[in-house]
Amino acid sequence: MRILLVEDTAGLGEAVRDQITDDGHAVDWVQSLRFAENSLQTTPYDLILLDLMLPDGHGLDLLKRLRARRNSTPVIILTARDQVSDRINGLNAGADDYLVKPFDLSELSARVEAVGRRYRGNPNPLIHLGTLEIDLHNHRIRRNDQPVELTAREWALFEGFIQRPGMLLSRQQLEDRLYAFGAEIESNTIEVYVSRLRKKLGRDAIVTVRGMGYRLETHEI
Amino acid sequence: MRILLVEDTAGLGEAVRDQITDDGHAVDWVQSLRFAENSLQTTPYDLILLDLMLPDGHGLDLLKRLRARRNSTPVIILTARDQVSDRINGLNAGADDYLVKPFDLSELSARVEAVGRRYRGNPNPLIHLGTLEIDLHNHRIRRNDQPVELTAREWALFEGFIQRPGMLLSRQQLEDRLYAFGAEIESNTIEVYVSRLRKKLGRDAIVTVRGMGYRLETHEI
DNA sequence: CGGAACCTGACAGCCAGCTGAAGCGGATCA
DNA sequence: TGATCCGCTTCAGCTGGCTGTCAGGTTCCG
Numbered sequence: 001m002r003i004l005l006v007e008d009t010a011g012l013g014e015a016v017r018d019q020i021t022d023d024g025h026a027v028d029w030v031q032s033l034r035f036a037e038n039s040l041q042t043t044p045y046d047l048i049l050l051d052l053m054l055p056d057g058h059g060l061d062l063l064k065r066l067r068a069r070r071n072s073t074p075v076i077i078l079t080a081r082d083q084v085s086d087r088i089n090g091l092n093a094g095a096d097d098y099l100v101k102p103f104d105l106s107e108l109s110a111r112v113e114a115v116g117r118r119y120r121g122n123p124n125p126l127i128h129l130g131t132l133e134i135d136l137h138n139h140r141i142r143r144n145d146q147p148v149e150l151t152a153r154e155w156a157l158f159e160g161f162i163q164r165p166g167m168l169l170s171r172q173q174l175e176d177r178l179y180a181f182g183a184e185i186e187s188n189t190i191e192v193y194v195s196r197l198r199k200k201l202g203r204d205a206i207v208t209v210r211g212m213g214y215r216l217e218t219h220e221i
Numbered sequence: 222m223r224i225l226l227v228e229d230t231a232g233l234g235e236a237v238r239d240q241i242t243d244d245g246h247a248v249d250w251v252q253s254l255r256f257a258e259n260s261l262q263t264t265p266y267d268l269i270l271l272d273l274m275l276p277d278g279h280g281l282d283l284l285k286r287l288r289a290r291r292n293s294t295p296v297i298i299l300t301a302r303d304q305v306s307d308r309i310n311g312l313n314a315g316a317d318d319y320l321v322k323p324f325d326l327s328e329l330s331a332r333v334e335a336v337g338r339r340y341r342g343n344p345n346p347l348i349h350l351g352t353l354e355i356d357l358h359n360h361r362i363r364r365n366d367q368p369v370e371l372t373a374r375e376w377a378l379f380e381g382f383i384q385r386p387g388m389l390l391s392r393q394q395l396e397d398r399l400y401a402f403g404a405e406i407e408s409n410t411i412e413v414y415v416s417r418l419r420k421k422l423g424r425d426a427i428v429t430v431r432g433m434g435y436r437l438e439t440h441e442i
Numbered sequence: 443c444g445g446a447a448c449c450t451g452a453c454a455g456c457c458a459g460c461t462g463a464a465g466c467g468g469a470t471c472a
Numbered sequence: 473t474g475a476t477c478c479g480c481t482t483c484a485g486c487t488g489g490c491t492g493t494c495a496g497g498t499t500c501c502g
Contacts, residue, residue, distance in 0.1 A: 097259075113393055138389040139433055151490055152432035187493050188448080195450055210447065210500070372479060408482050409459075416461055431458065431490075 001046035002177065003112070005029045006036045006062070007078065008054050012101070016049065019105040020112060026177075033057045040066070042173060044163040047112065048075045050095075060093050067094040076111055078103075127162065129218065132201060134162060141201070148200050153178060157193050161206065161216035170213040190214075222267035223398065224333070226250045227257045227283070228299065229275050233322070237270065240326045241333060247398075254278045261287070264397070265384040268333065269296045271316075284316060297332055299324075348383060350439065353422060355383060362422070369421050374399060378414045382427065382437035391434040411435075 003020055007013040008031040017027045028043065030036050033056050039045075048066075052059040063075055077098040097111055127134040133142045139155055141148040150158060160169065160177040171190050178189075194206055194214060207215045224241055228234040229252045238248045249264065251257050254277050260266075269287075273280035284296055298316045320332060348355040354363040360376055362369040371379060381390065381398040392411050399410075415427055415435060428436045 138387070138436070139430060140389075153491070155433075189492060191448065192450075192492075195448095199450090208448070374480070410481065412459060413461075413481075416459090420461095429459070 001025045001112075002043065003027050003047045003049060004036065004039055004043075004045045005049045006031075006033070006054065006059065007049070007051040008032065009051070015105065016108060019108060023109050023112065025112070026179075031055070033059070033062050036062055040071075043176060044160065045073050048073055049078060049112075050075055051078045053080075063093045063095060129165070129216075130202070130205075132205070136162065143201060150197075150200065154193060154196055154200070157190075158197055158201070161214070165216050166218045168209055168213050168215050174214070222246045222333075223264065224248050224268045224270060225257065225260055225264075225266045226270045227252075227254070227275065227280065228270070228272040229253065230272075236326065237329060240329060244330050244333065246333070252276070254280070254283050257283055258286075263394075266294050269294055270299060270333075271296055272299045350383075350386070350437075351423070351426075353426070357383065364422060371418075371421065375414060375417055375421070378411070379418055379422070382435070386437045387439045389430055389434055389436050395435070 003025050005013065005016055005020070005027055007016065007029070013029050013031065017029045020027050028039055028045075030039055031054075033054050040048075050059045050063060059077065063077075066073065066075070074096040075094065077095045078101060079098055080101050099108060099111060127136060131144050133145075135141070136159070139150075141150060141158075156178050157174060160174055174190050178193075194208075198206055204217055207217050209215055224246050226234065226237055226241070226248055228237065228250065234250050234252070238250045241248050249260055249266075251260055252275075254275050257269075257271075261269075271280045271284060280298065284298075287294065287296070296316045297320060299320050299322060320329060348357060352365050354366075356362070357380070360371070362371060362379075377399050378395060381395055395411050399414075415429075419427055425438055428438050430436055
């Protein structure tokens with residue numbers, strides 16, 4: 001999963017980031033609402049860990065804006081023990097879960113995995129795109145009713161496209177999705193994987209925008 | 222059995238959890254309706270132990286919702302002595318049994334086992350999957366009409382697949398099923414058991430999704 | 443037409459997953 | 473009580489296929 005961590009306390013932030021990274025997820029850590037909004041506009045996240053008391057405002061405002069624009073990304077609130085009203089308000093505002101500080105890191109892992117499972121366990125929205133039928137949760141794709149096998153990396157990349165159909169995605173954005181934040185990548189890996197996806201999914205599935213990046217074609221494939 | 226315990230009193234919850242764990246069952250303990258719903262959406266339980274007075278609502282509401290969506294998981298209600306009307310309403314709402322607090326732990330064990338037996342004695346839905354015939358309640362499997370013997374762990378794992386055919390199940394999900402919530406497991410136990418199941422049930426029964434988990438193939442075995 | 447951007451076949455290294463084997467502990471039976 | 477068995481878990485060696493890289497080719501655009 002790709003997770004956005006919004007937390008302004010350095011020590012806690014590091015601990016949480018390390019734990020979740022160890023669990024095999026990609027974590028982007030930001031320390032203010034402003035940067036959180038930036039990240040949310042450029043990257044599709046699977047989960048948001050949200051502290052409430054932030055230097056430039058209250059986390060619940062972010063949550064409310066998110067839900068107002070129909071973004072249903074799961075949110076887990078990180079809150080101090082004495083802020084009971086915050087917790088209630090958080091759940092009302094559309095949070096999926098909360099953790100009371102100080103919390104155990106294994107507890108954190110458990111909640112994160114639980115959200116992941118819930119997300120995947122939901123009744124299955126099938127996405128139709130031309131001749132493609134995509135089962136996002138179960139990682140299944142059929143093309144003209146024939147199953148298509150994608151490798152882990154291929155799937156990760158394709159998922160990035162699927163979550164923002166029709167939008168222009170820069171190489172950098174796609175790399176960020178494949179390789180946890182900060183991991184540098186040389187060579188033309190993205191091009192190679194786009195090529196592999198085209199071979200498996202159809203030549204016109206992904207459109208090259210010269211000098212800019214790629215875009216998933218939403219009309220015909 | 223895998224049991225969901227919904228109880229918001231810390232001491233009682235711990236005692237019940239320990240007792241049932243000692244009896245050889247896997248227990249997930251949650252402390253509110255909200256978390257109970259979460260767990261129910263992600264995990265198939267064999268039994269639910271349900272307290273009625275919960276911080277975020279009344280247990281009977283959960284029970285009613287459960288039955289409304291045709292979930293027939295057995296439910297035992299945990300209720301205080303003076304709430305007679307609750308007990309009656311509970312049985313009307315589809316509970317299978319109730320226990321009056323404070324109750325003896327051995328009494329609890331007895332009821333749990335009783336429900337387990339009743340559950341298994343039910344008229345038997347046979348599941349057919351390719352050349353396999355599965356009798357879920359009685360833990361019996363035939364392959365090409367030949368009986369197949371599974372050990373306890375093998376069965377627990379296979380049951381996890383059977384209850385969510387075709388769905389992608391992560392290692393974590395499968396481990397959660399084999400080892401009660403939170404129990405850490407190292408090494409490649411899941412792989413070993415998948416390997417054994419394949420040997421007994423057919424090579425193609427379980428499909429590996431590299432980097433993601435496993436899936437029961439529902440078409441041909 | 444020349445250069446830049448992009449595509450893709452090929453390949454070596456590596457790692458996730460598979461499985462046989464062995465140690466261990468609980469259950470069973472003499 | 474001691475011997476034996478059986479299932480559970482771990483480990484290590486192996487293998488196939490995934491991955492990242494590069495080079496040579498192709499397309500695009502000024």
